[in-house]
Amino acid sequence: MHVTATLPAPNTTPTAAAPTAAAAPVLPPLQIGPLTIESPVVLAPMAGITNRAFRRLCREYGTEGLAAGGASGAKSLYVSEMITSRALVERTPETMRLIEHDPDEQPRSVQLYSVDPATTAAAARILVQEDRADHIDMNFGCPVPKVTRKGGGSALPWKRDLFRAIVRAAVTEGAKRDVPVTVKMRIGIDDDHLTYLDAGRIAEAEGAAAVALHARTAAQAYSGQARWEAITRLKETVTSIPVLGNGDIWSAEDAIAMVAQTGADGVVVGRGCLGRPWLFTDLAAAFAGSNARVQPTLGEVTVTLRRHAEYLTDFYDGDELRACRDIRKHIAWYLKGFRAGSSVRNQLALVNSLTDLDGLIATLDLTAPWPGEAAEGPRGRAGSPRVVALPDGWLDSPELSETQRRQVAEAELSVSGG
Secondary structure, eight states, X not given: OOOOOOSOOGXXXXXXXXXXXOOOOSSOOEEETTEEESXXXXXXXXXXXXXXXXXXXXXXXXXXXXXXXXXXXXXXEEXXXXXXXXXXXTTOHHHHHHTOOOTTOOXXXXXXXXXXXXXXXXXXXXXXXXXXXXXXXXXEOOOOHHHHTTTOGGGGGGSHHHHHHHHHHHHHHHHTTTOOEEEEEESEEETTEEOHHHHHHHHHHTTOSEEEEESSOTTTTTOSOOOHHHHHHXXXXXXXXXXXXXXXXXXXXXXXHHHHHHOOSEEEESGGGTTOTTHHHHHHHHHTTOOOOBXXXXXXXXXXXXXXXXXHHHHTTTOHHHHHHHHGGGHHHHHTTSOOOHHHHHHXXXXXXXXXXXXXXXXXXXXOOOOGGGGOSOOSOOOOOOOOXXXXXXXXXXXXXXXXXXXXXXXXXXXXXX
8 A cells, every 4th residue: 555645745844944145056066976966965874764765755855945045956865774785685575675766766876785795796786787776885884783793884994805895896786887886984993993094095996986984983883073074084085086974964054064174075964864854955955055944843843754654654565553663763853852741752652553643743732933952953872982893803904814704704694684
């Protein structure tokens, strides 16, 4: 069953400030291989978040609400959540769901995770030869222990030859049908094991179409401040392809500041859009030179929340219960800064159907205005600094030992999921 959204289009619900006179764009369109991204903004892959439903919502706001910014029809790049290459090669049902795109979703973008060049090649071949993606992003930034202890994610660029081989494998397959491959990474494992400059050079040399840097180490996870100065250094080092900056972009103003400070060619936005997909409207307007910003009432926010739940129901083939279980984690993000009693918040976090959701929304003061600063700033879990979980002896050398080579090959088989 497919659910038909009956709510107003995004550009009719949020309230945007009146724009100033048209100004020159802050940045030109972003060029990633043959793809032209009109608004130089990328939705960061986020596990359990950037599925087809959430991407649809973000696309609507990034495309529809831009007349005020003088950038009608501007488009950003919206990347899927991380897909495990082995699971894709094995065509597990959930993974095949996760690589689905809406018929009008262009370009279609998929992020791959792998620790093995051969599996990378096989997974990329499926995406390219079966025409399932227009862009492939490679994950070398995930700091999650279950990934890094296998030598993957942000741990992998430390092993330069392995990193090179994986990037080369993906680029080689992508080139067969002009599908560009990009690399997303972190500064390094920790302050004593920085990898981003070497990784940037390697990615550039191997034919990656762009590199994106989350300006934190794996040891930082999402804590502390992103080190934007590292983006500057990477931009100075990698000169022939775009360099994108990621980390601590909570508003359009943050994005403009990052570009001004670092010289980045575009920005990657993750946690900043949680419960706030209209951030893509703000970003597109800002990069088009407008100061128009969306400041929705609580009623307008709940319209977006309800639409998100409908899209999730569609994504899960009409399974309202599964969709509502998914939307629960978004509730606090949508309501951030608004006055909503703890009882209602708790009930919303346990909602089991769209009817239940409607009933609880009706109990809120939907006329409440945008709360301003209370709704701005960081969202999502920050965590705290930690020792990065790694395979035994991983930091002994930037080269793989034979034992580690076998361990990494086995790890490709044992990391499950999408």
